[in-house]
Amino acid sequence: MRNRIDHLVTASLERLRREGLFPPDWPFVFSVERPREKSHGDFATNAALVLAKAARLSPRLLADRIVAALPEQQDVERWEVAGPGFINFFLSASCLQTVIPAIQQAGSRFGESSSGAGRRVQVEFVSANPTGPMHLGHGRGAVAGDVIARLLQAIGCTVEREYYINDAGAQTLVLGRSVLFRYHALYGQEREMPEGCYPGEYVEEIAQALRQRDGERWLSSSLTEDPPMAVVEFAMQQCLHWIRADLALLNITFDTWFSERTLHQQGGILRAVAQLEAQGLIYEGLPDPPKGKQLESWQARPQRLFRSSQFGDEVDRPLQKSDGSFTYFAADMAYHLDKAQRGFDALVNVWGADHGGYVKRVQAALAALTGKKDLLTICLVQMVTLLRGGQPVRMSKRSGTFVTLREVVEEAGSDAVRFWFLLRSAGANLDFDLDLAMAKTNENPVFYVQYAHARVHSLERRLRERGLAESSEPPLLARLTEAAELDLLRLLSRFPEMIEQAALEKEPHKVPYYLLELSAAFHTYYNGCKILEEDAQLRGARLALVRAVGQVVANGLTLLGVHAPEQM
RNA sequence: GCGUCCGUAGCUCAAUCGGAUAGAGCAACGGCCUUCUAAGCCGUAGGCUACAGGUUCGAUUCCUGUCGGGCGCGCCA
Numbered sequence: 329m330r331n332r333i334d335h336l337v338t339a340s341l342e343r344l345r346r347e348g349l350f351p352p353d354w355p356f357v358f359s360v361e362r363p364r365e366k367s368h369g370d371f372a373t374n375a376a377l378v379l380a381k382a383a384r385l386s387p388r389l390l391a392d393r394i395v396a397a398l399p400e401q402q403d404v405e406r407w408e409v410a411g412p413g414f415i416n417f418f419l420s421a422s423c424l425q426t427v428i429p430a431i432q433q434a435g436s437r438f439g440e441s442s443s444g445a446g447r448r449v450q451v452e453f454v455s456a457n458p459t460g461p462m463h464l465g466h467g468r469g470a471v472a473g474d475v476i477a478r479l480l481q482a483i484g485c486t487v488e489r490e491y492y493i494n495d496a497g498a499q500t501l502v503l504g505r506s507v508l509f510r511y512h513a514l515y516g517q518e519r520e521m522p523e524g525c526y527p528g529e530y531v532e533e534i535a536q537a538l539r540q541r542d543g544e545r546w547l548s549s550s551l552t553e554d555p556p557m558a559v560v561e562f563a564m565q566q567c568l569h570w571i572r573a574d575l576a577l578l579n580i581t582f583d584t585w586f587s588e589r590t591l592h593q594q595g596g597i598l599r600a601v602a603q604l605e606a607q608g609l610i611y612e613g614l615p616d617p618p619k620g621k622q623l624e625s626w627q628a629r630p631q632r633l634f635r636s637s638q639f640g641d642e643v644d645r646p647l648q649k650s651d652g653s654f655t656y657f658a659a660d661m662a663y664h665l666d667k668a669q670r671g672f673d674a675l676v677n678v679w680g681a682d683h684g685g686y687v688k689r690v691q692a693a694l695a696a697l698t699g700k701k702d703l704l705t706i707c708l709v710q711m712v713t714l715l716r717g718g719q720p721v722r723m724s725k726r727s728g729t730f731v732t733l734r735e736v737v738e739e740a741g742s743d744a745v746r747f748w749f750l751l752r753s754a755g756a757n758l759d760f761d762l763d764l765a766m767a768k769t770n771e772n773p774v775f776y777v778q779y780a781h782a783r784v785h786s787l788e789r790r791l792r793e794r795g796l797a798e799s800s801e802p803p804l805l806a807r808l809t810e811a812a813e814l815d816l817l818r819l820l821s822r823f824p825e826m827i828e829q830a831a832l833e834k835e836p837h838k839v840p841y842y843l844l845e846l847s848a849a850f851h852t853y854y855n856g857c858k859i860l861e862e863d864a865q866l867r868g869a870r871l872a873l874v875r876a877v878g879q880v881v882a883n884g885l886t887l888l889g890v891h892a893p894e895q896m
Numbered sequence: 897g898c899g900u901c902c903g904u905a906g907c908u909c910a911a912u913c914g915g916a917u918a919g920a921g922c923a924a925c926g927g928c929c930u931u932c933u934a935a936g937c938c939g940u941a942g943g944c945u946a947c948a949g950g951u952u953c954g955a956u957u958c959c960u961g962u963c964g965g966g967c968g969c970g971c972c973a
Contacts, residue, residue, distance in 0.1 A: 361912055364919080374915065377953065387953070411916040412953060457973060497973050588973090615970060626970070642899065642969095649971035656973050684900050685968040710901065711966070752909070755901060757966060759908070764922095768935060771922065779935055790932050829912070841910065844920080848937095855928090855937040896935065 329821050332403055333360045333371045333417055340397040341375065344383075349393065354382050362822065369408070369416035370424075370818060376413040387413025424817040425805040431820065431876040439827045439883050445484035450667060451477045453678035454575070455492040458567040459503040461530055462574050463723070464712040464760060465680050467733040471749040471889070472709050472836055473678035474580045478887050479831035479839075480676075488672075490584040492663060495564055496592050497656060502526065504555030507563045508546060510535035515547060522551050528730070534566045570734075577737050578746060579889050591662045597654050600662035600697065601632075601647060609635045609696055616643045634661075639692035657686070661693040668698045675704040676834065684708050707834055709754045715761040740765045743890045747774040750888060753837045773844055777881065778893055780847035784878030785894035787859055791871070796860065799868050807869040812853040816877060819846050823880050827887070836888075843884045850877050 341356050350356075358375035376391035383390045391409040398407070405420035431438045453473025456466045477487045494500075506525040510532045521527070538546070538559065549556055568585075575581065591597050604610050614628045633644040647658040667675055679686075687706050695701050714721040714731055723730055737745050744765040751773060752758045768775055791798075808817065823842070830838040859874055861867040882892040 359913065359915090361915080363916075364911070365916065368916070372915085377915085380953080414916065416916095459973090494973050499973055502972095617970070629971080631971070646971065651971075653971085655971060660973090681901065681967050683968080683973090687900080708901070708967095756909070757902080761908090772935085773921075775935060776921095779933085783933070783936085786933060794932090825912090833912095837910090838912095841920085848920085851936055852938085854932080855934090858932065860932050896933080 329419075330360050330371065330825065333373065336398055336401065336404070336417075337373050337375050337394065337415070339399050340394050341379070343397045344393060349383050349385075350379070351382065354379075362825075363414075363416065368410065368414070370419040371417045372414045373417075374414060376409075376415060380413065391415050419818075421809060421814060422806065424814055424821065425808055427817055427821040428803075428805055428872050428876045431879050432872075435879065436883060436886070438879060439823050439887070440482050440484070441824055441828055442484040443828060444480060444831070447485045447673040448488070448671065449480050449485045449674045449676065450488045450490055450670070450672045451480070451676045451678065452490045452492055452667075453477075454571075454580075455494070456571060457494045457499055458564045458571065459499050460526060460528060460567060462571055462733040464714055464731070464733055464736060465709075467574075467578065467736070467745065468712050468749045468758060469678050469680055469709045470575060470578060470580055471746050472707065472754060473676075474578075475750060475836035475839070475888055476676060476678065476707070476831075476834050478889070479827060479834075479836060482827050482887060483831045485831075488584060489582045490586055490667075491582045493568070493585055493587050493589075494656075496588040496659065500560050500564055501554055503531075503563050503567070504560035505551060506531045507534045507538060508549055508555045508559055509551055511538055511546060511559075512551070514539055515544070517547075519551075530567075530570070534563050537566060538562055574732075574734050574737070577734065578742050586663070586666075588659050588663065591659050591666070592654070596662040596666055597658050600665045601654075601658065603665075603697060604634055607696065609638070610647070611635070611644075613644070615646050634693065634696075636689050636692035636696075639695045641688040641692040645689050657689060657693075660686075660690060661697070664690060664694050664704065665697045668694060668700070668703060672703075677704065677706045679706060679708055681708050681710045705834065707754055710757045712749075712758045712760055715759050715763075717763060718761070720759075736760070736762065743778070744772070744774045746888060747777075747840055747890050750836050750840050753835060773840065774890070775896070777840075777843045777847045777885065778891070779896055780850045781878055781881045781885065781892045782894060782896045783850070783854060784874050784881070787871070787874060790860060794860070796867070797864065798871075799864065801868075803868040803872040804865050805869055805872065807866050808873055810853075810857055812849070812856055813870075813873060815849050816846075816853055816873060819849055820876055820880055823884070839884055839888055843881060843888075846877065846881060846884070850874075850881075 337358065337360065338356060341350070344350060345352070356379070358373055358378050360371055360373045363369060363372045376394055377387045380387040380390050385393070388409060391413045395407055395409060395415060403419060403423040404417050406418050408416050410416050451473055454466060454470045456462055477489050480487050502524060503526060505522060509521060509525055514535055546556065546559055549559070601610065610632055612630050613633045614630055615633060617626050617628070629650050631646040631650065632648045634647050636645045637643055645657055646655055648654055691704060694704050714723070714736070721731060740762060748760060748765045749758065764772060826838055826842045830836060857870070859867070859870045861870065885892040
């Protein structure tokens with residue numbers, strides 16, 4: 329739709345160029361957009377404002393010239409020059425009505441496009457440590473990542489979903505030790521919990537499972553030394569099992585589970601470091617002291633540093649600890665190199681905001697290793713606060729008020745949780761109001777949208793009940809002339825544009841906002857116009873419109889991974 | 897202190913690559929069910945877009961600074 333306007337304006341400009349108004353090689357860069365204000369038409373272009381200088385005319389005078397040179401056609405009913413020199417286009421009703429057959433034809437695929445066709449994109453998200461249950465913040469990132477992946481698929485990209493398992497670090501040893509401690513306790517060997525161990529109940533669950541499988545086998549293992557790898561492995565697998573189950577509850581699956589450990593075992597880190605070394609980007613040096621609270625224990629020790637500051641980072645980053653083992657960053661760097669070498673056209677990472685400090689160094693590493701600057705996009709998703717009874721629930725592992733993602737999903741349901749997580753832009757902190765998300769009232773946006781879909785199907789049921797005849801002829805869409813009907817048609821035609829934009833900008837929250845707007849327009853229509861009219865011709869046209877709305881609401885909800893119920 | 901995200905109606909938030917008179921929901925107030933689901937609709941009220949500059953035809957949007965909040969800041973992941 330937008331392209332048609334674009335072509336019209338370009339045709340006019342080319343005509344003016346032939347008349348000598350523009351220099352032969354002057355680039356026609358202008359935008360065609362949907363005006364915010366309804367009275368400004370369906371589309372508006374700023375061409376006259378942007379090109380006024382080139383034409384040596386005032387914007388309004390140029391706009392008049394452009395309008396006069398527009399070619400004849402059917403889609404635009406009228407146009408006007410307005411404001412400082414905008415040209416507003418008002419589509420004809422017949423043009424607006426063409427969206428209905430388009431929706432009928434495309435069905436569940438309406439909204440898809442091919443602008444991303446041929447591009448292989450990887451989306452890495454969640455990547456929660458396998459050392460405990462998932463919390464709400466993980467859930468938000470999971471839903472955001474999943475919908476970004478779905479959006480990219482909708483514009484034609486081939487998408488691979490990946491989960492990076494941090495199974496190589498010290499945290500996994502802490503988990504193992506914690507389990508071992510509980511395991512000993514199960515045999516009555518009470519003692520003080522070792523420093524830094526995880527207190528959660530899930531640790532005991534793992535300990536019990538361990539006893540069930542292995543009996544007394546690990547009783548002789550010391551708590552002061554590193555736990556046996558078999559115990560660590562067992563505990564991690566249990567956590568991963570839970571994580572998969574939690575994600576499945578939210579209808580999220582992955583194509584690839586990538587183990588950090590394999591990078592250590594198969595030399596990936598060494599290769600990445602060697603490459604930087606060869607590029608002369610590694611040196612022995614003293615890292616800058618930490619910038620925050622002064623640590624009295626701070627001692628400068630020479631380390632192998634990566635010159636990340638040459639690639640936009642603030643300071644150079646250490647790759648190797650003083651004991652010779654690699655830092656987490658070194659592994660992450662190798663991981664991203666691995667991704668790049670797998671031949672994706674674009675990489676997307678969805679991270680929690682608490683990892684924001686790592687963006688620059690990972691980008692720096694990737695830029696250094698691949699020479700590509702824009703291969704990786706990192707989306708930061710801000711924190712989630714759980715509200716119960718309007719009051720924030722303080723999350724604290726110690727006080728025992730920790731609420732897991734699973735508990736919330738089981739209480740509120742996947743649909744409500746998914747929709748709610750998407751109701752804020754990623755940059756905004758999110759309050760998850762448990763009471764509101766579960767409410768079956770108009771205050772709950774999930775139900776508002778689902779109800780719109782259910783209403784469409786309620787009409788279908790009524791239609792059958794009453795035995796109203798349906799013509800085998802195509803509906804006479806010219807009968808759709810009410811303002812509410814034209815509003816709906818305009819909204820429907822925006823759906824593919826909305827998806828495209830949400831996908832390109834990786835802003836999944838645009839989808840629920842659109843659906844709320846469409847639902848509101850539908851509810852207004854429903855209250856103002858009778859669909860199942862006596863007049864069979866009018867009824868047929870309205871049914872066609874309503875079915876198109878139902879299809880688009882369903883498509884939108886599917887894109888969000890939310891069910892579109894036929895009955896509430 | 898540094899980095900980063902944010903600051904928009906009483907509250908929670910939108911706002912197209914920089915566009916025209918900044919929009920919703922909730923809360924408040926007033927209406928609409930003998931008519932396809934009132935889990936709905938209509939109306940009223942509510943704003944110096946934190947503040948001060950700058951860039952330009954035009955700034956909530958971009959740049960600089962100030963104030964306020966979230967997150968992060970050596971060999972944790």
